Amino acid sequence: MTTIRDVAKKAGVSVATVSRFLNSTGYVSQEAAAAVTAAVAELQYELNPVARSLNTKKSNLIGLILPDITNPFFPELARAVEDVALSYGYTVILCNSDEKPEKEKNYIETLKKKYIAGFIVASNQLDAPHYANANLPIVALDRAINEKIPTISSNNKEGAILGTKALLDRGCKNILFLRGPEELNPANDRYDGFMETIQQTDVNFRVVFCPFHFADSQEIAEQALRDDPSIDGIFASSDVSAAGALKAASLLGIAVPDALQVVGFDGVALGEMLTPGLTTVAQDVYKMGAIAARVLIKRIENQEIEQHFYQVPVKLVIRGTTRSVTE
Incomplete structure (x- = not known):
């Protein structure tokens, strides 16, 4: 199994230099960066994500807190969040809260210990202290939490x-x-x-x-x-x-x-x-979830978001439970 020491030896640099480059925690010269990149590719080295999170106090994990996963509306939201998150290199952890504040609080506290990068939340807990005090990027999905947290909902x-x-x-x-x-x-x-x-x-x-x-x-x-x-x-x-x-x-x-x-x-x-x-x-359930994921990732990566409140249009879909329009 290839180790960081193997990468350092192959690249002709110190272990500390390899660590700084892989974890983006300090300056590395262009020459050293190129050497480490080549060594990583040649040795097919994979950085342990757990070790990386312990070192940097960061991870590529996103918490998705939903109220009731048995309601088909929420799995469709979750699919969109997951698809977009994966395309940006993030992994989604699904949490089912059952509309219980104590479960939401437990998820927040537990995942913060895992260095979660941020949360997407569908909650009815307005101004809940466990969100206000989370000190992490949060996006509200479907239901607003407070005016400080970006919200994505339908009209x-x-x-x-x-x-x-x-x-x-x-x-x-x-x-x-x-x-x-x-x-x-x-x-x-x-x-x-x-x-x-x-x-x-x-x-x-x-x-x-x-x-x-x-x-x-x-x-x-x-x-x-x-x-x-x-x-x-x-x-x-x-x-x-x-x-x-x-x-x-x-x-x-x-x-x-x-x-x-x-x-x-x-x-x-x-x-x-x-x-x-x-x-x-x-x-547009998928669009709502996709926007929420993109907004959260921008906040995680300290990028500016275009707006604080996103309202997605709706449309009427006619099927067999209604008759033709009365003339």
């Missing part, structure tokens, strides 16, 4: 306006809105968009709180449809909730889209797998 309010209008344009007169958890900023923005649009009409509507979980969404939607069989439209704040609503309609024998039209929000691959296919407000 959630505009998306909700699009989704609500999709049901109104298709003749819905009694709409159920499955509102996401009120502690989440994206869910609140979607609620604002729905309310702003629906209150400009004379249609009936009902709002119920609904977590972004399939089983809970199915139960809540089923109860609402039993309580009011005249509901002819459901706008769900997530595709997972929309899938739960579709299951509820199926169990109750309600035909979609003839008797009930459903619109989701997210645009994850799940929507295409359902029967009928889910009409949804699609976020």
Whole structure:
């Protein structure tokens, strides 16, 4: 196994010179750098990343803290972050927080001991001290943490306006809105968009709180449809909730889209797998994750970022859970 001493001997320089060059921790002349580079290539020397992190107090590791990896929205985000990070020579460590502050804090403290380079975080812990005091580059993804941390999100309010209008344009007169958890900023923005649009009409509507979980969404939607069989439209704040609503309609024998039209929000691959296919407000999930990774890497490498807040556009994707537009 080739060692750093072998590289130094081959290059005709000291071990300290090789170490400074490989770890970028001090001055090395052009001649010495060229000699070390040639020796490394010839001997096929690979620097131990653990040893390097101990020496430099730095690593090429990025922590990605997500609230619920079982929600298909977040694996799609994670894939984008990983793809971009790998292209820049960084490795992503995935952490599932279950929306628990103590788990997030533990991940932060544990990974800091591993000399983590920075974090991408999807958290609802606003102004959480474990982020404010991390002293590491952090980027907020999907959900803002505070004004000091760069944030990448979708235009959630505009998306909700699009989704609500999709049901109104298709003749819905009694709409159920499955509102996401009120502690989440994206869910609140979607609620604002729905309310702003629906209150400009004379249609009936009902709002119920609904977590972004399939089983809970199915139960809540089923109860609402039993309580009011005249509901002819459901706008769900997530595709997972929309899938739960579709299951509820199926169990109750309600035909979609003839008797009930459903619109989701997210645009994850799940929507295409359902029967009928889910009409949804699609976020550019991959783009969000890719931007977050690039912004964090710029901060890690002390490069200037163009802006502090990135808002990615959304679009309406029409599939089989809605009818043709009413003329």
